[in-house]
Amino acid sequence: MEEVRIPDMADKAMALLRADADKIYKLIDVQMENLTMPQCPLYEEVLDTQMFGLSREVEFAVRLGLIEEELGRSIMDELEKRLADLHEMFNSKK
């Protein structure tokens, strides 16, 4: 474990967080294309839970000193923006 360098670990943390953000995006994308509508309470719950989980990971990486707080916030903000765009696209197709 000692051979890993801190900058490498910071990169790994960012890669993991981005991958998890993408996973949430894809999950919501699939949900929208299939049965579940954004008005469905279950959809909201799934999204809230996933966003909460990601925010905990981001906060943890910040508390460890692996990423800056602002960078952490930008991961969440970016995902929220992408989801809002997706939502809008879905609504305009109806």
Place this chain on the structure above:
Amino acid sequence: MEEVRIPDMADKAMALLRADADKIYKLIDVQMENLTMPQCPLYEEVLDTQMFGLSREVEFAVRLGLIEEELGRSIMDELEKRLADLHEMFNSKK
């Protein structure tokens, strides 16, 4: 950031996770001593959400290679055991 050593970061990760586990324990302890009963759905929801958040942090530390998977599982198991004891104590006092 480069001055921090990986073993120090692993220690920090463990300290953060233990502190978060303690926080959940205390939250549930306070809830039990006050208004909210373990039979209340809100209690279950708070507990589930907090446990989910902690499990995400633990998994993240494991994925980063900071802690072993088994150690991560032991943090969750230990907290669950402490909460079960607390629950039992609460029920026996009634």
